[in-house]
Amino acid sequence: MEAITTTGTFFDGLSARPRPVTLRLTFQLEVSGEDVSRDWSLLDLRAANAAPPLMRINHAQGSESIEFSDAAFAEALKARCPDLNRTESGGGLTRLVLWSIAAGVSVLLTAVYGVPAASNLLAPLVPQAIEAQLGRSVDAQIVGLLDDPPLCNDPGGRAVLDRLTARLAESMALPTTPQVSVRQHKVANALALPGGRVILLSDILAKAKSGDELAGILAHEFGHIAARDPMRSVITAGGTSFLLSLVLGDLTGSTVLVTIGQAAISAGYSRDAERTADAYAVAAVKRAGGDAAALAAILERITDADDEKPDATSFLRSHPVTAERAARIRSLAGEKPAGPGILSEAEWQSLQGICPKPAKPEKTKPDDKDTKPPTEKL
Numbered sequence: 274m275e276a277i278t279t280t281g282t283f284f285d286g287l288s289a290r291p292r293p294v295t296l297r298l299t300f301q302l303e304v305s306g307e308d309v310s311r312d313w314s315l316l317d318l319r320a321a322n323a324a325p326p327l328m329r330i331n332h333a334q335g336s337e338s339i340e341f342s343d344a345a346f347a348e349a350l351k352a353r354c355p356d357l358n359r360t361e362s363g364g365g366l367t368r369l370v371l372w373s374i375a376a377g378v379s380v381l382l383t384a385v386y387g388v389p390a391a392s393n394l395l396a397p398l399v400p401q402a403i404e405a406q407l408g409r410s411v412d413a414q415i416v417g418l419l420d421d422p423p424l425c426n427d428p429g430g431r432a433v434l435d436r437l438t439a440r441l442a443e444s445m446a447l448p449t450t451p452q453v454s455v456r457q458h459k460v461a462n463a464l465a466l467p468g469g470r471v472i473l474l475s476d477i478l479a480k481a482k483s484g485d486e487l488a489g490i491l492a493h494e495f496g497h498i499a500a501r502d503p504m505r506s507v508i509t510a511g512g513t514s515f516l517l518s519l520v521l522g523d524l525t526g527s528t529v530l531v532t533i534g535q536a537a538i539s540a541g542y543s544r545d546a547e548r549t550a551d552a553y554a555v556a557a558v559k560r561a562g563g564d565a566a567a568l569a570a571i572l573e574r575i576t577d578a579d580d581e582k583p584d585a586t587s588f589l590r591s592h593p594v595t596a597e598r599a600a601r602i603r604s605l606a607g608e609k610p611a612g613p614g615i616l617s618e619a620e621w622q623s624l625q626g627i628c629p630k631p632a633k634p635e636k637t638k639p640d641d642k643d644t645k646p647p648t649e650k651l
């Protein structure tokens with residue numbers, strides 16, 4: 274590895290005295306001056322706040338730090354120090370204590386209650402920042418597992434979707450602002466992920482016959498977010514090891530994420546969780562002026578369509594009481610309100626056009642070998 278050298282200033286953290294030093298970057302950072310000689314591991318370097326081009330680096334253990342103003346050296350350091358921008362909550366000792374407590378608590382909870390119950394207790398305690406990071410990772414995992422379906426972002430459709438999202442979310446007590454993405458995929462599905470993320474697969478737009486139906490689906494997913502169901506199911510899928518990695522802040526690249534991505538696609542929520550999300554959806558759609566019973570109609574349509582496919586069992590297995598569920602939605606929804614519904618006809622047309630039209634429209638055959646529908650999870 275090529276050595277890079279620059280000059281800088283060393284502070285011992287005990288006195289304010291700046292000491293001129295030479296900095297030499299190899300597989301380590303060598304700090305040398307008149308009465309200073311340090312060989313710092315690159316894993317122990319942490320960037321501190323400083324106005325560029327000044328760069329301030331703290332050593333993770335102890336109170337020593339250095340400063341320098343050399344853009345090339347800064348770039349080289351960034352490239353070689355994996356944890357340069359890592360933020361530790363309160364230093365090494367706090368971290369260790371947290372780690373021990375979390376390990377003890379999660380093992381105890383898991384032993385006493387089992388993983389699902391432990392996840393019920395722990396899901397609301399996960400900080401939003403960690404949940405947001407986790408949401409990004411799970412989103413990327415799912416997109417990979419679905420063979421990278423293209424993102425649908427027609428500006429007109431996108432604007433309608435954003436307005437609809439804001440209108441529904443307005444009246445719901447959500448822990449975070451939902452972020453809805455649409456991806457072109459032959460399966461009608463919608464997935465709620467940690468951090469308020471929702472992925473709509475485009476076939477659900479094709480199956481929906483009105484803005485109210487799609488609003489019902491969206492509001493149902495927001496209902497899962499309100500109840501923190503995605504976080505709970507991620508904890509359940511990841512198990513205790515996942516809880517530990519959450520506390521350690523080491524999520525990226527974790528093999529646990531693959532399990533979680535798969536679980537997010539294939540595992541359904543409990544019947545109670547679905548009923549609660551349905552009730553949320555009905556209330557939100559009603560408040561927004563839509564026909565809340567439309568959710569029942571689209572759920573029935575998707576189930577019927579799924580029934581004709583060879584691997585229909587997946588949807589039915591995770592939604593064993595669709596008839597009862599639909600009846601319950603209709604009774605909660607009550608009378609169909611007067612008026613045009615939640616979206617105007619023009620808005621609904623725009624929203625349906627959010628995905629680019631395929632160059633050659635072709636009919637999807639039920640026995641298409643390339644189609645591997647993920648389990649429906651609405």
Ligand SMILES: [Zn+2]
Pocket residue numbers: 493497542547550650651
């Ligand atoms: Zn659901």
